[in-house]
Amino acid sequence: MTGRMSWQPARLVHRRVETPTAQTLVLQVPGWAAHLPGQHVDIRLTASDGYQAARSYSLAAPADGDRVEVTVQRVPDGEVSPFLVEGYREGDPVEVRGPIGGWFIWRPAQTEPVLLVAGGSGVVPLMAMIRARRAAGNRVPFRLIYSVRTPSDVFYAEELRHRVRDDAGLDVAYVYTRETPEGWRGEPHRVGLADVSAHGWPPNLEPVAYICGPTGFVEAVSDLLVGLGHPAGRVRTERFGPTG
Structure with missing residues (x-):
C-alpha cells in the first residue's frame, strides 16, 4: 500500500503532549x-514568502477514516519540528504526502511472534503496530524493548x-x-x-523483528539478533538521522 504520492492538504484537529519535547499531532487529510503500521508520511510547510521545507514522520496509529497521527520530537535548530511542536495551531494547514514504505510494515494477518526494538523516537512506528494489533483483535504475542535516555x-x-x-500478549x-x-x-x-x-x-x-531508531542503534541491535541466530531476512530495520 503505497498511496498517492502527490501532496494533499491537511489540517491539525488535535494534539497530545507525550514528553516535554514531543507531541502527537492528529491531522485531518480529506480523501x-x-x-x-510502519509506514510514514512527508509533511511540508510553506512560509508566507513561498519558502518550503518538508520532513518525514512515522505514522503513530492505524488508519482512522481521514485522520492520521504523527508524533513529532522537537529537534533544536530544526526547520520543521519546532514549528510543529510549538507553533502549529488547530485548524492551521500543512501538506501531507504518503503513505510511504512497503518493507518496514506489520500486517494484522501475520501470525509469527513479534519483537519490537525502539531507540528514542523510533518507538513511533512500533506503537502503530501495537495499536493496530489491538484494533484488529490479533493475539500474536508482541514484545517491545524500548531504549530511552531518561524516564x-x-x-x-x-x-x-x-x-x-x-x-497478556x-x-x-x-x-x-x-x-x-x-x-x-x-x-x-x-x-x-x-x-x-x-x-x-x-x-x-x-519471530519477525522490527528495529527503529538512530543508525548506530539499529545496526548494533541488528547485529546482536543475527548473532543470536535470527535470520537477517526476518530482521526489519528503519533508521533515521537528526533532521528537524
Whole structure:
C-alpha cells in the first residue's frame, strides 16, 4: 500500500503532549485512503514568502477514516519540528504526502511472534503496530524493548502501562541509557546481548523483528539478533538521522 504520492492538504484537529519535547499531532487529510503500521508520511510547510521545507514522520496509529497521527520530537535548530511542536495551531494547514514504505510494515494477518526494538523516537512506528494489533483483535504475542535516555523521555508512557496491564500478549521492557527511575534495579546502559536475550524471542520460534531508531542503534541491535541466530531476512530495520 503505497498511496498517492502527490501532496494533499491537511489540517491539525488535535494534539497530545507525550514528553516535554514531543507531541502527537492528529491531522485531518480529506480523501485519505488508508495506511499500514510502519509506514510514514512527508509533511511540508510553506512560509508566507513561498519558502518550503518538508520532513518525514512515522505514522503513530492505524488508519482512522481521514485522520492520521504523527508524533513529532522537537529537534533544536530544526526547520520543521519546532514549528510543529510549538507553533502549529488547530485548524492551521500543512501538506501531507504518503503513505510511504512497503518493507518496514506489520500486517494484522501475520501470525509469527513479534519483537519490537525502539531507540528514542523510533518507538513511533512500533506503537502503530501495537495499536493496530489491538484494533484488529490479533493475539500474536508482541514484545517491545524500548531504549530511552531518561524516564521523562518515554513516549506513550501511560498508554503503554495500560496496554501491558490489560493485554497478556504484550510485554514491554525499558532500557535507560542515562538516568533510571527511582528504585530501578540496574545501572543505565545501552541495549546489549543480555537485554535482547532476556526480553526477545528465541530464534527457533521464528519471530519477525522490527528495529527503529538512530543508525548506530539499529545496526548494533541488528547485529546482536543475527548473532543470536535470527535470520537477517526476518530482521526489519528503519533508521533515521537528526533532521528537524
